[in-house]
Amino acid sequence: MTTPWAQRYALRTHSMAGSTIRELLKLTQRPDIISFAGGLPAPELLPIDQVKAASDTVLSELGQQALQYSTTEGYPPLREQIVQHMARYGIKVGLDNVLITSGSQQALDLIGKLLINPGDSILTENPTYLGALQAFTAYQAQYVTVPIDDNGLQVGLLEAALRTGPKFMYILPNFQNPAGVTLSVTRRYDLIALAEQYGIPIIEDDPYGQLRYEGEHIKPLVTLDAEYLGCDTHGGYTGNVIYTSTFSKTLAPGLRLGWIVAPEDVIGKLVMMKQGTDLNTSTFDQMVAYEASRDGFIDKHVHTIREVYHHRRDVMLASFEEYFPPEVHWTHPEGGLFLWVTVPESIDTAELLKDALQQKVAFVPGHSFHPNGGGTNTMRLNFSNAGDDMIREGIRRMSVAIKQRLHSTA
């Protein structure tokens, strides 16, 4: 038999356009390319010595446990650490509100598995995180989108979209991927009120919340929701928000560790889903992460990360000012990993990428972050993964490609 499986057997063919990032990640492995395409932490900041000491401790003291199967819910001390972390974010939750996941990408997959039936509509910001679209589209979701501006989701435009009956809202309130914008506190209050009014839950994806470089911390939606509904007084959260975050930006993405905070009955069902998905997240990695991040290490480490990324963001913004022609515009994120650049509508950034690659520089064209199309003149640039000189040189190279396109389309 030589017939391809796709012809011979009915493989599910729901559109999975999201191979863009994957193909681009392959480009980042070419040493001559300066890549702003990924969302990778700075490699030189990865806490190798701390993880090494933690691995040794875990294997010496609890080796039999670390190498064995474990409960689907996650390693209890790590879950307790999340409970403490969430308390600092202003919400009192119990152990039964916490599930450890294999990165927050798995959180999105499990949420999709729990909530999405084929054809269900999901409300997202436009643009939104490509990985969420990949997770939800695998369950045959449709999308209804609401545009963002410099203050995040345009909540004033939300009600019309809510009336179409989406299954849930998927929101990135802090330093959004891809656009870098942050949802204002006023809009957060409006958003949680509308969730309650329409009975439509919110998935709050917060991978970058701890990476703020300027401005004041804004409470997460899950905290505001608990306050609004008065449901945090019992030590267990029962509101409208499923919150997810990750160790990937604060400790190390290679360990694939994230978490979900949600009402206890939702966690119970997600545990059942996770059991069929991977039984449990790596016991070893969970125990190593717990051991590595305790005793205040993660706070000190996040402080270092903030300083470095803050500086790199400023270097990239200054390079935009220096090199980009006046027709180019960009966001000014207060944190996170990404800048969002808009070029004149005459330029298709998917085409621009080809020119940029000839100049040995890469980014992600913005189109793929738009669930229902559009955004062909936008692009996402990551500033966490490259040093100052690389950032300046990369932006200089991009400016060459942009100016070429401007002239050829003028």
Next chain:
Amino acid sequence: MTTPWAQRYALRTHSMAGSTIRELLKLTQRPDIISFAGGLPAPELLPIDQVKAASDTVLSELGQQALQYSTTEGYPPLREQIVQHMARYGIKVGLDNVLITSGSQQALDLIGKLLINPGDSILTENPTYLGALQAFTAYQAQYVTVPIDDNGLQVGLLEAALRTGPKFMYILPNFQNPAGVTLSVTRRYDLIALAEQYGIPIIEDDPYGQLRYEGEHIKPLVTLDAEYLGCDTHGGYTGNVIYTSTFSKTLAPGLRLGWIVAPEDVIGKLVMMKQGTDLNTSTFDQMVAYEASRDGFIDKHVHTIREVYHHRRDVMLASFEEYFPPEVHWTHPEGGLFLWVTVPESIDTAELLKDALQQKVAFVPGHSFHPNGGGTNTMRLNFSNAGDDMIREGIRRMSVAIKQRLHSTA
């Protein structure tokens, strides 16, 4: 808001009866219970020192890589190791035929995600692995089953089931979970011929293939299929089988590492599915497993595991002979981790479990391994996780519970 989510929002409610094993795994944590319920490797055989040395090497030499995101396909040296391993199993595959998964449970999830549309029918052995039912049922699968006997799937009864048009066949040929039986070589040839004839692919789940304690190794279905179709000569497999196995039984389940071998176009689509599911399997764990298992360590280690489990199987079989009343019957597996016990039909093993727990011993009632019901007088016992004295004492306790039931139902 205090309404539970399940009432307020339409959570997907496809039956997930499989909480049985999870609840039982919780029982195994009670120190006074002798548990034959899990499928856990012997903790004293877990290669702690080897993993510790490997972790140190990986973090010292390749720390930045180990803690970073990595490609969805898996760590190339580990994939190459799988290519070599499969070659020893008689099938020549290329790197593009191999995908690393977060345990073989994730392999089943990804296969379900790729192949199952709601309402699709899956052909399984009866009984079959509960975790596969959990993985497939999450995609709203139905089941058509074919009974097994001491030589595995009754292939003579297969055609009638194939004519009902299942999406794929899910088969555990070696030391099946739960029943411990092995598919004979004659039946394997018949099975792959029928797969080709009916155009219905086979998912071959082979977690225990290396754990054979007596008899001759039988080639896996994927190898026989490649030989039958003559498609292994090009160094890339293009046949009807998706093969999956795991490091959980040969190295350590706590690392959550498995793999899939399949035609290249199937791997390509599974990679897209995996990207939306967890981006990549723990980079650190993949590199540690590669480092720990190289230079022949895993072969030596598997040799040790075989000796210990062989002995424990014999101890449990001897204990059955010594303690169980003549009305009780059981399988004689040539490998793996499980024995399958049948009691008179008057006894419901779910009820028996309650008596057994009073006697401080646990097993898994067989009913939950039957996709469409039945098997209420069967049960699965694991022999890998307890030492000799515990096995003997546990079976003695079980015999007390069984004899009580026999007398009360007589």
